[in-house]
Amino acid sequence: MQWRNLGERDVYSNQWFTIRLADVELPDGRHLDHYLLRQRPVALATIVDETDRVLLLWRHRFITDTWGWELAAGVVDPGETIEDAARREMVEETGWRPGELRHLATVEPSNGFSDATHHIYWSPDGEYLGPPVDDFESDRVEWVPLKDVPDMVARGEVKSANAVAGLLMLHRLRGL
Known part of the structure; x- marks a missing residue:
């Protein structure tokens, strides 16, 4: 069962990380907003x-x-x-x-x-x-x-x- 990320937008960003909001499509077609943290290694x-x-x-x-x-x-x-x-x-x-x-x-x-x-x-x-x-x-x-x-x-x-x-x-x- 795979979730699909249909796009993201920045909510907050600094030199260490970015908080983003993703539009996620679930396998059954429903959508949900999912916050995620993008970070450097x-x-x-x-x-x-x-x-x-x-x-x-x-x-x-x-x-x-x-x-x-x-x-x-x-x-x-x-x-x-x-x-x-x-x-x-x-x-x-x-x-x-x-x-x-x-x-x-x-x-x-x-x-x-x-x-x-x-x-x-x-x-x-x-x-x-x-x-x-x-x-x-x-x-x-x-x-x-x-x-x-x-x-x-x-x-x-x-x-x-x-x-x-x-x-x-x-x-x-x-x-x-």
Whole structure:
């Protein structure tokens, strides 16, 4: 059963996203107005060290008023590759520059409402450059044992859908 988008118009737009109103035709011929969020791609990254610890950020999200562990993440700037954005976000938010980035997954965290795609990367090594430039992004940056991730997710300590997906995939990939 496929819905058809017969056209969209902007409702609001800024540098990060556009809210649009679509005229959607349902399979039975009925029409409905459907709001959607058009967004630039997001790049996420982390490093896994030689002892299978993963670099995470502990941060507060004011929208949901919750705390949780997350991966360094941000929107891809115009003209920037997704890998370059992932590397830039790691440096800005953690102070660590990842080595070779390996693609882990691409997820659509809210595809009933948004066209956002989140591209998740990891690196088996990195170099510490100094304190994070964007030190307002998190309360702290820590190396967390990857083996603890499933329990952390179960306890609600990792809430972000992209972090849950990426960390659980890393846990499986590393055979823990």
